[in-house]
Amino acid sequence: MNELETHVSSLDAEHELEMPGPGDLSREPETAPGARRMVLNMGPQHPSTHGVLRVLLELDGETILRARPEIGYLHTGIEKECEVKKWQQVTPLTDRVDYLSNLINNLCYALGVEKLLQLEVPEMAQWMRVMLSELTRLNSHLVWLGTHALDMGAMSMFFYCFREREEILKIFEMFSGQRMMTSYIRVGGLALEPPRGWQKVVAEFISTFDSKVDEYEELLNANPIWMQRTKGVGIVPLETLIDLGVTGPVLRAAGLKIDERKDNPYSSYEKFDFEVPTYTDNDVYARFLVRMDEMRQSTRIVKQALDGMPAGAWIAKAPGIILPDREQMKTQMEALIYHFKIVTEGFRVPAGEVFQVVESPRGQLGYYIVSNGTSKPHRLFMRTPSFANLQSIPAMLEGHLLADSIASMGSIDLVLGDVDR
Amino acid sequence: MLPETLTEHPVVSPLNERFPGAIVESKFALGEVSLFIDPERIIEVCRALKEDFAFEQLSGVTGVDWWPQEPRFEIVYQLHSISRNIRLRLKARISENDALDSVTSVWRGANWYEREVFDLFGVTFRNHPDLERIMMPVDWEGHPLRKDYPVHGNRYSYADE
Numbered sequence: 001m002n003e004l005e006t007h008v009s010s011l012d013a014e015h016e017l018e019m020p021g022p023g024d025l026s027r028e029p030e031t032a033p034g035a036r037r038m039v040l041n042m043g044p045q046h047p048s049t050h051g052v053l054r055v056l057l058e059l060d061g062e063t064i065l066r067a068r069p070e071i072g073y074l075h076t077g078i079e080k081e082c083e084v085k086k087w088q089q090v091t092p093l094t095d096r097v098d099y100l101s102n103l104i105n106n107l108c109y110a111l112g113v114e115k116l117l118q119l120e121v122p123e124m125a126q127w128m129r130v131m132l133s134e135l136t137r138l139n140s141h142l143v144w145l146g147t148h149a150l151d152m153g154a155m156s157m158f159f160y161c162f163r164e165r166e167e168i169l170k171i172f173e174m175f176s177g178q179r180m181m182t183s184y185i186r187v188g189g190l191a192l193e194p195p196r197g198w199q200k201v202v203a204e205f206i207s208t209f210d211s212k213v214d215e216y217e218e219l220l221n222a223n224p225i226w227m228q229r230t231k232g233v234g235i236v237p238l239e240t241l242i243d244l245g246v247t248g249p250v251l252r253a254a255g256l257k258i259d260e261r262k263d264n265p266y267s268s269y270e271k272f273d274f275e276v277p278t279y280t281d282n283d284v285y286a287r288f289l290v291r292m293d294e295m296r297q298s299t300r301i302v303k304q305a306l307d308g309m310p311a312g313a314w315i316a317k318a319p320g321i322i323l324p325d326r327e328q329m330k331t332q333m334e335a336l337i338y339h340f341k342i343v344t345e346g347f348r349v350p351a352g353e354v355f356q357v358v359e360s361p362r363g364q365l366g367y368y369i370v371s372n373g374t375s376k377p378h379r380l381f382m383r384t385p386s387f388a389n390l391q392s393i394p395a396m397l398e399g400h401l402l403a404d405s406i407a408s409m410g411s412i413d414l415v416l417g418d419v420d421r
Numbered sequence: 422m423l424p425e426t427l428t429e430h431p432v433v434s435p436l437n438e439r440f441p442g443a444i445v446e447s448k449f450a451l452g453e454v455s456l457f458i459d460p461e462r463i464i465e466v467c468r469a470l471k472e473d474f475a476f477e478q479l480s481g482v483t484g485v486d487w488w489p490q491e492p493r494f495e496i497v498y499q500l501h502s503i504s505r506n507i508r509l510r511l512k513a514r515i516s517e518n519d520a521l522d523s524v525t526s527v528w529r530g531a532n533w534y535e536r537e538v539f540d541l542f543g544v545t546f547r548n549h550p551d552l553e554r555i556m557m558p559v560d561w562e563g564h565p566l567r568k569d570y571p572v573h574g575n576r577y578s579y580a581d582e
Contacts, residue, residue, distance in 0.1 A: 072554075366481065388481075
């Protein structure tokens, strides 16, 4: 028994739950003799499933006996589409997979391709990527908090969170011209030079954000209705969660300190000082606390990035791969030829494969990129966190009340684009 | 049998000693280890990796289609050891009509990933508790991620009407 196993079993012992048998995701429920089961379709069109998720529920009164999620309603074949696009054309497709954390998807893809190309990214671009990723994490957690509270009836939270989120979207619009699907992090660095005056806007936003998080905590943390609805709800043993492939805040709320930014730092994350919040209760309330703390840690990182941002180039110099400077392209012949070739034919990536993992707001996001030496990817597999997290739904829902299912599903922070691709 | 760089690897050489012949080929590139496993022995290797080598979590299962090369499919298992902070990639090369053993008895999280591979590539997994289409509608014909399946087209399913 190694350290991790003893740690996990000590955490599970606190909750005294047993793990169902191997192989199946939901066990055969025991019904009282004479009880009737009702099949309820929590259909793809539902305000609380956070996207087009269908959950088939077998109910005995208010108790869920069996829950079977069905996905595929948002499947758009992004992975197949990536196989016919040039390497640089894939970037806007990655934005749309997890549509609440766009820049983090871009980052994962860019890091993977840069690894295959053995390309060095300048330091300023790396720090900007970290800052933008953390702003994206704030964006995602704000949407999660607003919609989760809305599902439970706390409607005003939704408006407060979206008021803050509006500021972040304005920042993204300033950088890239787009509020959501920014495609701002490209292979080699950033898409455009950071706009003049960005420091002032970001500083203004981040200086007030901590007090806003205080506001949210004041509204919810000690709220008796919130606590009654979320404490003790959605508990699944940590060993089961790990076995199911769940990652991210759900594991951190169960006591496991796991964060890809600390374990395998990428893009200069090792230079930043931040903590990974963990709690041991493993219920919806603990997951809520973990994400609130993560928002505070993200604010810390953005402040550090603002203060210590190095000067330098915002994109790498690699003539056949990265587009040349626009002004040079207009006056120098080689730059013009490179520009033409990159845009029409695309650049080639040496044959090989890489599995690049980053920490998305939902868990570990991994891109498995296979190159066959041409200008198009051979295969791009997106190991999205929500797909694995969704597998824990039957374990979390079965045997509990219908109303608790809304709380549990909200606490996993699902994004159906992530699940279905 | 193993390349120079992998003879000292903490997982690969003990695994090779324990299951001689199971590792058909191995690669170490860009800091990542890929092991090609004999498809018939995938489940015993996976079980050993989980129980004895501390690969607690399966990050994902996917496929790569190398049509028209034979064997056509490469089923890729991405493993993650949380306690040792190591990642490992296992691959099984199979042809179109071969079947693989399902690893859901080792990691429950493999369930949906194998369903996805079945749906999008057409690879059957033996002993899978629930092998049916997951992304495409239940009555769909064809396996979209194969290389001989068109990227654009017009097909409609009335299954969910």
